[in-house]
Amino acid sequence: MFSIIAAIGKNNALGKNNDLIFHIKEDMKFFRATTVGHKVVMGRNTWQSLPKKLKGRENIVVSSNKIKGADKTISNLEAFIKDNLDTPEEIFIIGGGSIYEQFLPYAKNLYLTEVNASPEADIFFPRFDKKHYHRKTLQTGEQYDLTYKIIKYSK
Template identity: 35%
Template sequence: MTNVTMIVAMGRNGVIGDGERMPWHLPEDLAYFKARTMGHAMIMGRRTFDSIGRALPGRRSIVITRQHDWSHAGVETAHSLPDALFLAGPDEVFVVGGGEVYREAMPYAARLLVTEVDQSPEGSVTFPPIDPSAWVEVDRVPGEGFAWVTYERRS
């Protein structure tokens, strides 16, 4: 089974975006995302890929799409989360969004890397609730206007 980590930046209200872009610009968090995902496969939905706009260097991009004719240079495509996990293989894989993919991937995840942004932005895309009976916070690193929080699944 693939080792699944979900990585997300979300506001206090659970909002991660408006369907097109993130509601904040945090260079420190972008560097954190890069450091964590470098050398790994990343699974994302097509709209998340479109918001990034390109395959990120040093990482495998696996895009889940319902469009069977969709393709992009440097990107592998899958038509379901199980297909994407199979493509990713047994090594650690990062699920990077968006909301629908996060909700579907939550049962597969062993770890959550959550940037808690000290804002409550408007937006229609949210991260699923983190159930304290299923997840335990194991690390918290405060930053300026945010905190990096690591959760591990309770066994």
């Protein structure tokens, strides 16, 4: 099973200049606690944006070239989706934009930190129809002038 995890703005902003936009401490904690011990799947740009490998998780990178330092590279995304769609294991899709877009139709859960701001961005989370999901608020909070909610959408 696939679960998407992302922090997004009101305008679906995800990233700018191959970096994150939001640096919310509690969100980072939530990301770590939720994904640790699991496989995490990311695109090559997101991999390159990380300061280092994500500890305690199998780091799987999607790319047309073999990625040095990753635990695994996926070059055939279609086959990976087909092979893992029905596994009981929760596999986390951690970005970026192109990877969220391709996994969205197959993701059972979306853990979205919805930040109450519309910053400038060059990468956006894909639009999706919320009425097809059950919605549960997991956390609410604020950091400086930003308020946010962590919502779990599930199908």
